[in-house]
Amino acid sequence: MLSHVNIRGYRGLREFSLNGLGRVNLLVGSNNCGKTSILEAIQILANAGDPWSLVHGVVRRGERVSDSLRRRNRSSSDHDLSHLFYGHEVAIGQEFEITTDKAGPLGGVIVHITEGSQHDEERQSSLPFEAGNDDSIDATAWTLTIDWPMHDSASFDLPINSYGGVSFDSLRRYPRSRFESAIPVQHISTAGLSVDEVVQMFEDVVLTPDEDLAVEALRLIEPHIDRLATVSRDRRTSYPGERGGVVVKMVDSSQRVPIGSMGDGMWRMLGLALALVNAEGGILLVDEIDTGLHYTVMDQMWKLLSEGARKLSVQVFATTHSRDCYESLATIARDDVSDGSEVTIQRIESDRTVSTGFTEQEIIAAAERGMEVR
Amino acid sequence: MRRRSHAKKLLVEGRQEQRVIPELIEANGVLWGESRNEAIVLIDEFDGIENLLKPGVIEAELKSSGVEIVGIIVDADDDLEKRWQAVRNRCLSKFPNLPEKWDDTPLIVTADDGLKLGVWIMPDNSKCGMLETFLQYLAPTGSELLVEYAKETCEEAANRGATYTPHQKTKAEIYTWLSWQNEPGRQLHQAVKERILDPSSSSAAGFVEWFRELFEL
Numbered sequence: 170m171l172s173h174v175n176i177r178g179y180r181g182l183r184e185f186s187l188n189g190l191g192r193v194n195l196l197v198g199s200n201n202c203g204k205t206s207i208l209e210a211i212q213i214l215a216n217a218g219d220p221w222s223l224v225h226g227v228v229r230r231g232e233r234v235s236d237s238l239r240r241r242n243r244s245s246s247d248h249d250l251s252h253l254f255y256g257h258e259v260a261i262g263q264e265f266e267i268t269t270d271k272a273g274p275l276g277g278v279i280v281h282i283t284e285g286s287q288h289d290e291e292r293q294s295s296l297p298f299e300a301g302n303d304d305s306i307d308a309t310a311w312t313l314t315i316d317w318p319m320h321d322s323a324s325f326d327l328p329i330n331s332y333g334g335v336s337f338d339s340l341r342r343y344p345r346s347r348f349e350s351a352i353p354v355q356h357i358s359t360a361g362l363s364v365d366e367v368v369q370m371f372e373d374v375v376l377t378p379d380e381d382l383a384v385e386a387l388r389l390i391e392p393h394i395d396r397l398a399t400v401s402r403d404r405r406t407s408y409p410g411e412r413g414g415v416v417v418k419m420v421d422s423s424q425r426v427p428i429g430s431m432g433d434g435m436w437r438m439l440g441l442a443l444a445l446v447n448a449e450g451g452i453l454l455v456d457e458i459d460t461g462l463h464y465t466v467m468d469q470m471w472k473l474l475s476e477g478a479r480k481l482s483v484q485v486f487a488t489t490h491s492r493d494c495y496e497s498l499a500t501i502a503r504d505d506v507s508d509g510s511e512v513t514i515q516r517i518e519s520d521r522t523v524s525t526g527f528t529e530q531e532i533i534a535a536a537e538r539g540m541e542v543r
Numbered sequence: 544m545r546r547r548s549h550a551k552k553l554l555v556e557g558r559q560e561q562r563v564i565p566e567l568i569e570a571n572g573v574l575w576g577e578s579r580n581e582a583i584v585l586i587d588e589f590d591g592i593e594n595l596l597k598p599g600v601i602e603a604e605l606k607s608s609g610v611e612i613v614g615i616i617v618d619a620d621d622d623l624e625k626r627w628q629a630v631r632n633r634c635l636s637k638f639p640n641l642p643e644k645w646d647d648t649p650l651i652v653t654a655d656d657g658l659k660l661g662v663w664i665m666p667d668n669s670k671c672g673m674l675e676t677f678l679q680y681l682a683p684t685g686s687e688l689l690v691e692y693a694k695e696t697c698e699e700a701a702n703r704g705a706t707y708t709p710h711q712k713t714k715a716e717i718y719t720w721l722s723w724q725n726e727p728g729r730q731l732h733q734a735v736k737e738r739i740l741d742p743s744s745s746s747a748a749g750f751v752e753w754f755r756e757l758f759e760l
Contacts, residue, residue, distance in 0.1 A: 509571050516608065521656075530599025538587070538600070541548040541608045 170484045171269045171452075174214075178255040178265035180206040187524045191513040195458075195474050195498055196488045196524075197543040204488040207517065208356065208454040211486060213454050214267045215354035217317065220327050220343060224335070229358060234334040248340075249260055250313065251281070251333030258336035261311060274351040276319030285310040285328065353451030355444040357461065360410070362440040368399045368414040370443035375399070378462045379446040382477055386442035387417070389469045390434050395420045397428075397439075412436050433461040438470065445474065449481040458487035459494035467497040475501045475512065490543070499536035502529035514542055524531035548609030548732040549585035551758050555616045556595055560674055564616075564754075570735060570742035571751045573760050584614070584758050592617060601633035603609060605658065614661040614757050617675035620710070623664055649753040655703035661752065661757035675713040678731060680746035682720065695718040727728075 175186045182203050187194075197203045209226040216222035232249045251259040264281030311331060316324040327343075329335045362370075374380045375398075387394050395418045402414050412429030419426070428435055437460055445453055462470060478485050489495060495514055505511045514532055515524040527535065527542060535542050555561055564586060565575045576582040587604075589595040595617070605613055619626055626644040634641055638652055638660055648668040650662040666677035682690045697705070697715045707715045721726050724739045734740045741747075754760070 349546070516606075527603065527606060528599065530598075531603040531606065534597065534599040534603040535607070540603055542603075542606070543608055 171211075171271060171275070174207075174211060175268045176207065176265075178263075179210050179213075179267065179459070180253060180255065180265075181519070182206055182210070183255050184522045185517075185524070186522065187408040187515050187526070189513060189526045190484075190515075191530070192478055192483075192511045193452045193485045193498075193501070193513075194487070195495055195497060195514045196486065196517055197514060199519075199543070200490075202354075203516045204517055205359075205456055208456055208486055208488065210267045211452060212354055212356050212454055214269065214275065215279050215352050217278070217351040220313075220315070220325070220340060223250070223253065223280070223315075224340060225356075229360075238332060238334075247337055248335050250329060250335055254282075259311070259329070259331070261498075263354045266367075267317070272319060274319070276317070278315065278317045280313065282329070283312050283314050285312055285460075294388050300379075312336070312527070331420050353448050354454065355448040355452075356454040357440055357444050357456065359457045361437060361460070362444070363409075364402070364411055364414040367440055367443060370447050371397070371399050371415065371439075373522050374443070374446050379449075382446055382473075383439060383442040386438045386470075386473055387435055389420075389473060390438060390466055391431065393420045394418070398425075415439065433468065434463065437461040438466075441474065442477075445477050445483060445485075448480065448483045451483060453478070453483050453485045455485070455487040457489060459489050459491040464497065466494035467493055468500045471497055471501045472504075475505075479511070492543070495542060496530075496536040499533045502532045505529055516542060545637060550609060550611040551584045551614075552604065552607075552610055552612070553584050553586045553614040553616065553758075554595060554604060555586060555588050556592050556618060556674075557588050557590060560616060560730055561586045562730075563674065563678070563735055566732045566735040567742050568751065568754060569746060570738075571747070573755065592620075596629050596633060597662040598633070601630070602636055605634065605637040605660070611657065612659040612661070612758055613666060614663070614754070616663045616665060618665045618675060619671050621671055623669075625643065625672060626664060627662075634660060649749070651753070651757050659757065661753065663753055667746075667749065674715060675717045675731075677718075677746070677750070678735075678740055679713065679717055681740040681742065681744045683736070683744070686720075689723060690716075693717075693723070703737055 170190070172190050174187065174190065176182045177184050180203070185203065185207070187207070196207060198204055212225070213222050227248050227250060230252070233247055233251050234249045251257050254263045254265055259282060260285060261282055263426060264279060266277065266279040268277035269275055275282050312329050313327040313329045313335070314324050315327070326337065328339060371383065374383065384394060384397055387397070397415055397417055399414055400416050413427065415428040416425040417428050417431060418424070428439065441455065444455070459467065476483060477483070498514065500513055502512045512529055512532065514527040517524055534540070553564070555564070565571070565582070569575045573583070579585070589600070594600070596739075601615070603612070605671050615630060617626055617630060624645060631641050631643070637658065638654055641652065645664070649668050651659065653659050654660070665674050666672040666680070679690065693716050697712060697719055700715075701707070717731075721734055721739070724734070729737060729739055
């Protein structure tokens with residue numbers, strides 16, 4: 170479990186630390202203070218610098234190279250990595266770093282921009298890829314280098330062009346299967362999980378004891394659920410925000426109901442439970458964890474999450490804007506019998522370099538007195 | 544009990560303090576504000592010292608979003624030093640350099656990030672007692688004999704079956720004295736407002752001064 174995370178130069182976070190972290194950490198703070206960036210930074214670290222995890226946030230935020238820039242440079246680079254760096258500028262020497270209190274690969278990762286690899290014969294790559302002559306990278310190419318200084322491993326290079334662009338084709342040459350995460354990490358963005366992700370994760374646990382957790386989670390909303398199953402679906406028509414691939418059977422009925430018929434909260438809960446079990450031994454990141462959940466469900470959601478996290482050794486980082494959400498955290502804070510804080514709230518403020526952390530006693534006091542912690 | 548964040552907060556033991564202090568301050572020339580939302584300082588009461596001193600409570604108040612100045616008023620009761628220790632322990636996480644011993648003067652300190660903390664121990668930071676002890680000092684000049692008589696009466700009442708506890712003696716004394724005023728039986732905050740107790744008394748000056756300096760009024 171990480172006790173301390175320090176982020177330097179990543180997106181809008183020039184310098185920011187979170188200390189005194191626990192098993193379940195709820196990040197609060199005003200819009201645009203960097204909560205999502207912190208989740209992304211932790212994911213990048215946990216994925217041991219896998220370039221795909223660098224790009225995830227870029228794709229989700231729609232950070233694409235402008236058409237005019239692409240035409241002018243006659244390149245097909247389409248993802249713009251410049252926004253990963255504080256100040257949105259790509260230049261040689263620019264870097265961002267994420268460090269923690271741990272040793273080994275989880276100890277830290279540093280991502281920096283150096284001269285293009287074709288100019289540097291001695292540069293080693295931990296993987297036998299050749300940057301080669303990539304048509305999609307123009308002549309003034311630079312290199313995005315990913316280093317993990319506390320891990321005895323060579324750094325990894327990704328060619329980018331001088332305005333921070335990297336092409337999808339170029340990325341595709343580094344298949345995901347080649348990267349071994351430092352630890353398992355699951356990230357649920359505000360938009361939630363896709364049908365494919367949910368189906369995949371359910372099928373990974375079906376007929377194992379972990380499947381029960383998923384059903385238990387849904388029973389928090391609908392106590393009469395008997396069983397779940399995945400069903401094949403028509404892949405030709407799929408669109409963002411779709412719900413599907415899973416059917417539900419109730420105790421007193423023989424009918425199968427598509428999960429989408431049961432409201433968004435169900436989808437979110439299922440996604441939460443599945444992501445939790447798939448993050449066993451690692452980290453679960455959930456953006457806007459209260460989305461789709463009524464306050465009456467929130468207490469039990471936290472209970473399920475915190476018990477599951479303890480049993481499966483998962484460290485959870487979630488964000489929220491909702492008062493109901495952080496106040497209901499007091500429920501598990503009260504029940505926590507172990508020493509030290511299993512549960513913390515971390516307030517992120519853009520004009521500070523350290524989060525304001527609330528211990529369990531303080532969370533309980535704040536909930537009881539209706540204090541404003543965000 | 545939902546509250547928007549307030550930059551200036553005063554944490555007190557109970558309802559009496561919550562009602563008396565605005566009257567005392569306003570009587571000394573500082574407009575308090577018409578409603579709770581407009582109040583220059585938001586006063587939160589905790590229904591008893593144990594609730595105020597519960598671990599996590601003051602710490603959370605000091606970390607509350609938007610807060611800039613926090614004042615704490617507690618009764619010395621029977622052991623001033625002990626009371627200070629208890630308050631100090633709750634403030635240490637945010638103010639690690641608080642003095643171990645209380646030096647009989649009201650406290651005002653500022654943390655590195657600008658958060659200001661003030662502590663006043665009733666009645667006057669140097670002796671045992673409570674809010675009501677402090678208010679006894681506000682009896683107007685000329686009423687000394689009556690105050691003395693109220694004390695004697697309470698003493699005698701104890702011999703004749705009065706049920707107030709020794710800890711509550713000062714409360715009995717001041718309510719006895721108030722029962723003999725014009726209007727009889729006014730509540731503490733009303734007595735301040737109506738000048739039955741004298742808010743401009745020199746005994747109140749120290750408190751008002753501390754309050755104004757802490758909350759920058």
